[in-house]
Amino acid sequence: MNTMSDLEPSDDLAEIVRRLQVTVRAHLGNNIDVENVSVATLGGSSRTIIFDAVQAENSRRLVSRQETYTLDQSPFLAPEKQYKLLQLTYKYGVPVPEPIFEFGDGDGLGRGHIMAHVNGETLPKKLLHDPRFAAAREVFIDQVAKILVQIHSIDPAEARFLDDSLDTHDPLGAQLARYDYYDEPHPALDYAFRWLEQNRPDATQACLVHGDFRNGNMIIDEQGINALLDWECAHIGDPMSDLGWLCTRSWRFGNNQLHAGGFATRQALFDAYERAGGCPVDARAVQWWEIFGSLRWAMLNIMQVHGHLHGTRRTPAFAACGRNTSLLEYDLLMTIAGRLD
Amino acid sequence: MAHDQPDIGELIHTVQEFLSQLTKKLDGQDRYYALCSSYLLEIVQRELTQWAPVETDDDKRLRSILTDNELPRSELPRALSEAIREGQFDDQMDAMLAHLIDHVTSKVEVTKPSYLVDTQDN
Numbered sequence: 001m002n003t004m005s006d007l008e009p010s011d012d013l014a015e016i017v018r019r020l021q022v023t024v025r026a027h028l029g030n031n032i033d034v035e036n037v038s039v040a041t042l043g044g045s046s047r048t049i050i051f052d053a054v055q056a057e058n059s060r061r062l063v064s065r066q067e068t069y070t071l072d073q074s075p076f077l078a079p080e081k082q083y084k085l086l087q088l089t090y091k092y093g094v095p096v097p098e099p100i101f102e103f104g105d106g107d108g109l110g111r112g113h114i115m116a117h118v119n120g121e122t123l124p125k126k127l128l129h130d131p132r133f134a135a136a137r138e139v140f141i142d143q144v145a146k147i148l149v150q151i152h153s154i155d156p157a158e159a160r161f162l163d164d165s166l167d168t169h170d171p172l173g174a175q176l177a178r179y180d181y182y183d184e185p186h187p188a189l190d191y192a193f194r195w196l197e198q199n200r201p202d203a204t205q206a207c208l209v210h211g212d213f214r215n216g217n218m219i220i221d222e223q224g225i226n227a228l229l230d231w232e233c234a235h236i237g238d239p240m241s242d243l244g245w246l247c248t249r250s251w252r253f254g255n256n257q258l259h260a261g262g263f264a265t266r267q268a269l270f271d272a273y274e275r276a277g278g279c280p281v282d283a284r285a286v287q288w289w290e291i292f293g294s295l296r297w298a299m300l301n302i303m304q305v306h307g308h309l310h311g312t313r314r315t316p317a318f319a320a321c322g323r324n325t326s327l328l329e330y331d332l333l334m335t336i337a338g339r340l341d
Numbered sequence: 342m343a344h345d346q347p348d349i350g351e352l353i354h355t356v357q358e359f360l361s362q363l364t365k366k367l368d369g370q371d372r373y374y375a376l377c378s379s380y381l382l383e384i385v386q387r388e389l390t391q392w393a394p395v396e397t398d399d400d401k402r403l404r405s406i407l408t409d410n411e412l413p414r415s416e417l418p419r420a421l422s423e424a425i426r427e428g429q430f431d432d433q434m435d436a437m438l439a440h441l442i443d444h445v446t447s448k449v450e451v452t453k454p455s456y457l458v459d460t461q462d463n
Contacts, residue, residue: 184346185422187403188441194425195434305346308355319355322346326448327456333442 007108009066013039016049016109020064023107024053024114028100031055045069045076050117061117062100066110069313071303073181075174076232079111081161085231086115088158094150095227118227120219124253127220128262136224141264143225144246145272152207152239152278159208159236167211167235172196172292175299182299182306188329192295195336201285207239214251215261240282243269244289249331249340250297259290259341287335294332301325342394343451344418353386399447406440 010016021034033054040048049064067079077085079102086099098116103109127133156162166174176193211233219227245251247259247266255262260269270281305322308314334340342349357379364375396414403417404410412420424430430437449456 185419186345187418187421187425188445190422190425191434191437191441194428194431198434302346309346309351314355314358316355316359319347319352323343323352323452326345326445326452329445330442330449330456333438333445337438337442 007106009108009110016047016066017051019108020049020051023103023109024062026107027114028053029055035059045071045074046112063097063115063117064109064112065115066103066112068110069307069311071307071311073178075167075178075300075303077162077165077234079113082231082234083113084161085159085234086113088154089151089228089231092150092154094147095225096231097227097229118219120221120226122216122219122229124215124251124262127215128253128255132222133220136220136222137263139224140220141260141268141272142276144260144263145269145276145278147225147228148210148213148239148242148273149276149278151210152242154208156206156208156236159234162208162235165235167233168237171235171237171241172200175292175296178299178303182302184302184306186298186302186325186329188333189295189298192291192329192332192336196288196292196295199288201238201240201282201288204238204240204282204285205279206236208234209237209239209242210234211237211242211245213242213246214248215246215253215263216251238285238289239279240285241289241292243273243281244286245293245296247286248290248293248297249335250294250328256340291332291335294328294335298325298328298332301328342397343448344415345448349389350386353382353389357382357386397447399444402440402444402447406437 007019010019017034017037024034025032034051035054036052038050040050045068047064047066047068049066051062051064052059053062065079083099083102086096089096090098097118100114100116102113103111121127121130121133127136162168166177172193179189179193210228210231212230213228217228217230218225219229246261247269249256252258252262258264259266264272266283266286270283270286273281301321301324304318305325308318308322331340347355360375360379360382364372364379367375394414400414400417403421404412407417407420407424409420425437446457
């Protein structure tokens with residue numbers, strides 16, 4: 001018989017909701033009811049459930065994030081570290097969902113946490129084209145610059161828990177270790193590794209970096225950016241890496257002339273970043289990180305197909321990721337050749 | 342046939358799996374056509390596995406870069422990957438880049454040809 005201390009996580013939604021109810025009451029108050037539950041289908045390795053915590057006349061919309069799948073050689077931070085990052089960045093006024101509490105062993109919800117729900121849209125193409133977000137697009141680049149400078153200004157000594165991350169130690173080496181683990185040879189990717197090694201920019205300062213700062217990981221409403229999500233790739237590294245990832249071709253969603261997430265030119269991003277108080281931008285380094293970005297995105301796609309072929313989670317989407325790797329190989333070789341900007 | 346994963350058999354198998362999950366939820370004509378679709382995919386699967394894999398133009402390209410006529414086609418990407426990693430082409434990085442752009446373009450022509458057209462516009 002299970003006791004509260006060894007409750008195995010469940011895949012049954014009704015049971016998950018029942019446990020959420022118990023856990024929320026234990027943490028936030030005895031007479032709280034969990035209502036209006038919906039499951040967001042986002043995320044390949046976590047389950048996100050949105051619900052109202054209702055207490056008499058008051059109701060607060062909350063989000064539950066549970067880890068559902070742990071990959072070998074995972075490029076993602078453990079849920080406990082993600083929660084610490086939410087706490088740290090929230091403390092410094094970075095727009096992130098307010099962290100509420102973490103799940104414990106007896107909750108039967110696995111590893112994860114509860115955070116505040118933030119209203120807005122995350123779908124990149126809607127954000128780039130829907131007239132509803134015209135005003136948000138106007139202020140996007142200045143908001144992005146301000147948020148990046150906020151993150152990069154946090155003393156890395158406050159994020160010592162990231163010191164043992166492979167990406168903190170050597171971002172290119174970390175990708176190579178994952179590539180070797182997946183064991184699916186791609187000559188174009190080996191070429192990219194070689195080129196990136198030979199053209200590595202000089203090391204700059206070591207900052208807290210978000211690691212997945214892009215269109216798609218921000219909640220935006222009509223007025224602008226409300227919250228920055230998905231901290232599972234954060235590490236200590238070159239601040240230029242966040243700028244480069246934002247400009248990586250995949251995150252322009254077809255607005256290829258607007259390098260920064262499809263919202264603004266690369267130069268507009270650089271100017272805004274410096275205006276917001278960031279360190280001087282090294283354009284060559286940012287370009288290196290863009291090429292690194294396509295390599296990294298290729299690696300994440302290979303990770304998905306590796307899980308599809310060798311793991312337990314099979315979906316047509318993960319199979320498609322595998323074949324989409326060739327698009328990223330194309331992006332990165334054409335960018336190295338100077339035929340794409 | 343491409344070397345990238347999932348290979349063509351796995352791609353078909355992935356669609357078959359999904360189709361069989363979906364079929365359980367269907368009825369009437371939709372259910373019948375879904376079953377027929379599974380049958381068609383089984384035919385495609387058998388036809389592909391019973392024919393010997395053809396050496397593609399891209400295989401010939403990789404073979405000529407490696408100057409190796411003996412290697413089985415399935416080993417070509419790994420052999421080229423290892424040679425690049427060992428630095429065997431370090432003195433001809435530009436020429437290798439041009440070859441690999443052709444190689445990758447031929448893969449994109451299978452995966453998503455419209456991607457090549459889109460990027461022409463930059």
